[in-house]
Amino acid sequence: MHVCIIGGGLSGITAAQTLSNTSAVTIFESKPSLGGCLASYEREDYWIEHYYHHCFAGDEHLFSLLRELGLSGRLEWLNGSTGYYVDGTICPLTSPVEILRYPHLSFTDKVRLGLLTLRAKTLDLEPLDWVPAVEYIREHLGERIYTSFFEPLLRSKFGDRRNEVSAAWLISRIAIRSDRGVAGERLGYLNGGWHLVVDELERRLLNSGCTIEKGTPATSIERLGEKWLVNDRAFDVVLATIPPQEVARLSGIGGFTAVPYQGAACMTIGLNQDVTRGIYWLNMKDPAPYGAVVAHTNFVPRERYGEDIVYLASYFGGKPAPGLKETMLSDFCRRFSVPESAIHWSELAVEHFAGPVYTTGFADLISAYEKHGLYLAGMFSPPNYPERSMEGSIVAGQEAAKKIVEGIHG
DSSP: OOOEOOOOOHHHHHHHHHHHTTSSSEEEESSSSSSSGEEEOOOSSSSSEESSSOOTTOHHHHHHHHHHTTOOOGEEEEOOOEEEEEEEEEEEEHHHHHHHHOSSOHHHHHHHHHHHHHHGGGGOOGGGSSHHHHHEEEETHHHHHHIIIIIHHHHHHHHGGGBBBBBBHHHHHHHHTTEETTEEEEEHOOOOOOHHHHHHHHHHHHHTOEEEEETOOOOOEETTTTEEEEEEEEEEEEOOOOOOHHHHHHHOOOOOOOEEEEEEEEEEEEEESOOOOOOOOOOOOOOOOSEEEGGGTTTTTTTTTTSSEEEEEEEEEEOOOTTTHHHHHHHHHHHHTTTTGGEEEEEEEEEEEEEEBTTTTGGGGOSSSSSTTEEEEETTSGGSSSOOOHHHHHHHHHHHHHHHHHHHHH
């Protein structure tokens, strides 16, 4: 049995790991390296992800994968501090004292926000799928909390579609990020970088006889008798980890539900100064060509890299703005008083299908693992609702692989 996997991101390579035990596997990956959004830059003395990544305490399937790969000893738990950039000022929001000092919310507002954080893990998300997050915030927390706190976050992440995002996504987001102490949010990171997971999976796949074709996008999917043709090559089974609408486009098969996606443009900068006053995650309330400044070396110890590393996070619909890299870098240097001489290097990673936009009614758009004889798994799968994560992508890949195995032996 020969299985074709379209897409070498986390869902694709974890599915391949399961399938390679019993089947021949070929992976088509359009980019030069595996990993998808988990891919990394190789610098002279270290590796750093194209897009910031960390894990959470409940990511049991990820932890199991790390144990299987011999990497669990590298998992460490660090404190992620947070803040808000408002009116040209950095406002820390990590400790209870800092939150109480935050001038843009009243004491009552802060109590309401705190109570929602405490309740988030117990709320039933199913009825919230059809409730707009904006409506939920205004009803339960008030207009001031929406305009001063949530609206900039929704605008930076979802842009013009922020009013369509469901309360199910919002509450899930709050719940998953509620593991906090006085030093900040408790987050997991792999000492040495997440590329270790991708590299070890790739090594094992190659050793098991898996064929990995990088820089090879799928350009066509066609049914021919008992076989599937991908790029005019015959396979018994196809697992696509690309969005369902892309599967429909490549195959010409109708009936695949289009999932709303957004793109991400993430700039990584190496420099010689801390720009966020020790804060890991700085959300931008002031208008900027990026929605957050994520100071990686205020989370992972700076001495591992020999320089400060900062991400500028930006999302877009359709296509990124022309000249975005120059615009982001210029704004960043001006806003945070960073001289050109302080910048060692910068890279802009762009992914047009970075993640779903969790609009109201999104639960009805979730794809089954098998449709029209094709298998599908990815950010659009059930484990990644109502928020995507490494954990969700691993589970989606593994569950789709089990479905394939059941189909082969069924």
